Amino acid sequence: MFFRRRGHLVPLFLPTLAVSLAVVIAGCAAGTVGGGGGGSGSNVITAAQIEEISDTAVDVFSVVTRLKSLWLRPRGTGSIGGGAGQPLALIVYMDGARYGYVDLPGRSGNNILRSIDSTEIREIRYLDAASATIRYGLGHDQGALLITSNR
Numbered sequence: 001m002f003f004r005r006r007g008h009l010v011p012l013f014l015p016t017l018a019v020s021l022a023v024v025i026a027g028c029a030a031g032t033v034g035g036g037g038g039g040s041g042s043n044v045i046t047a048a049q050i051e052e053i054s055d056t057a058v059d060v061f062s063v064v065t066r067l068k069s070l071w072l073r074p075r076g077t078g079s080i081g082g083g084a085g086q087p088l089a090l091i092v093y094m095d096g097a098r099y100g101y102v103d104l105p106g107r108s109g110n111n112i113l114r115s116i117d118s119t120e121i122r123e124i125r126y127l128d129a130a131s132a133t134i135r136y137g138l139g140h141d142q143g144a145l146l147i148t149s150n151r
Helices: 013-033 047-052 060-067 129-136
Strands: 002-005 008-011 044-046 089-094 097-103 121-127 144-149
Touching: 044 047, 044 060, 047 121, 060 121, 089 129, 121 129, 129 144
Parallel strands: 089 144
Antiparallel strands: 002 008, 044 121, 089 097, 121 144
């Protein structure tokens, strides 16, 4: 069936298709912007959680390793273009500024997180690759850690 719009015949399914596509895109965007799965708590380490393990975790690397070790797991090495040439670095931002990066396991061992005292931290938030790319631009294939200090 067709209907007439501004003097042109338009198939009836096109407006329905456009609305359906808009709903699907909005639903996909809402699911990825927050960092994925389990609500905001699954991607955040709070000061209270850090304080609970402060007797054994003296730097941010030990905090993340103990509470959220999956954040440090390499991603995408089996994909097209992945492998030996792909940088496996997690970018670190502290108080909104780029602070450095963490080489993930199997790389040279640069670990900026070992230089940050865990008592200075209010919150650590993990952004997956898609969310980090949306927020900071390209180059965040492994995601980003956002660290908020007590300052």
